Amino acid sequence: MLVQPKFWQEKKSLRSTILMPLSYIYQWMGRCRFQFKQPYKADIPVICVGNVTLGGAGKTPVVRLIASLIRYSFSLDAHIVTRGYAGSLKVPTRVMPESDVKLVGDEAILLSKTAPCWIGSNRRDTLIHARKEGSSVVVMDDGFQNPSVYKDISIVVIDGPFGLGNGCVFPAGPLRESLDQALKRADAVIMIGEDKQHLFDHTTATPVFRARIQLWAQDVAPRVKRAVYAFTGIGRPEKFYNSLREAGVPIVKHRSFPDHYVFSESDIQNIFSEAEQLDLDIVTTEKDYVRLLPHHQSRVYQIRSD
Incomplete structure (x- = not known):
């Protein structure tokens, strides 16, 4: 679970300056991967939706939208391939909406509600598996910096309010690679x-x-018409809170956890107790909701987004 340091948002930071040599090494290693790795070319179109920053940029709703458009507007059997981040399964596996979140990860469960979704630590093997199971188009969630699979179309998603942070590459900043380098391979930016x-x-x-x-x-x-207690464990929680405020939902209290956080019993009970004392409804994101136990879900409203 990544917790982004504050200096990643600071344009002039001593910490970023000190870490810059490591950033150069990180960039060099990334370029070497693309230079020496021969990508696997599938016999079906592969659309990759990635980003240039660490943390949530909004890829998941974009992947769901693209897969949905392909399936329902073009009548093609689009499948989604993802790593299954925060899940324990490594071999290519079909994810269902009722799958165990600990095995497949929260994002894969959300994606499975839109189209057949496959997870696996090896993107090439997972793509081949999806093809064997009937996929005519693959929408790949993340993997823009992964050279193992050839992408017919690459789309980079950028969170506008966050931007590129301090503009530095990891570990001096939040970038996976420089924007200029990414744009050389991207077919479009959202x-x-x-x-x-x-x-x-x-x-x-x-x-x-x-x-x-x-x-x-x-x-x-x-x-x-009723105030809420909002909690979430996503990459940039302020996006969720701002969306609620823009929708006219008054937030009296909120609590943020690290991305993909596994809520403990005490975490949830503390939230329930505080909300009850303040007479608040409890809301969270759809991604957080799938990580809750069923008896906790019954007391929490999930807020979906597109």
Whole structure:
């Protein structure tokens, strides 16, 4: 579980300067992987949805949207391939909505609600498995920096309000690689939310599409008139809280956990107790909801988004 240090958001930081030599080594290793690795070319189209930063950029709703459009607008059997981050299974495995979150990870369960979803630590093997099971198009969640599979289309997702942090590559900053390097391989960029760092004020060779994540009205409407206790364990929790506020939901109290956090019994009971004392409804994201035990889910509202 990644907890991003504050200096990743600071433009001039002593810590970033000290770590810069390691960033150069990290970038060099990444370039070497692409230079010497021969990618596997599938006999079906592969669409990769990735990002250039560590942490949540909004890939999951983009993957779900693309897979849904391919399946229902073009009548093609699109499957989703992902690593199954935070899950324990390593071999290629079909994920179902009722799968054990500890085995397959929370994001894979969400993706499985849209299209057949496969997880595995080896993307090439998982892709081959999906193909054997009837996939005519693969939408790959993440893997933009992975050279083992040839991508017919690569889409980079950027969280507009977060941008690129301090603009430095890991470990001096949040970048997996420089934006310039990424744009050389990307076919399109999807900017989610306002481009606060003005990364694309000027025309680029890579097309940039603007988008925003919107909460489902049917999830929000019943609770607009009542204040809430919001909790989440996602990469950038402020995105969830801001979305609730924009939807008119008053947040009296909130609590943030690390990304993909496994909630303990005491964590949940503390939230229940505080919410009861303050007479609040309890809300969380759809991704957090699948990590809750069934008897906890009955007391928590999940807020879905597209």
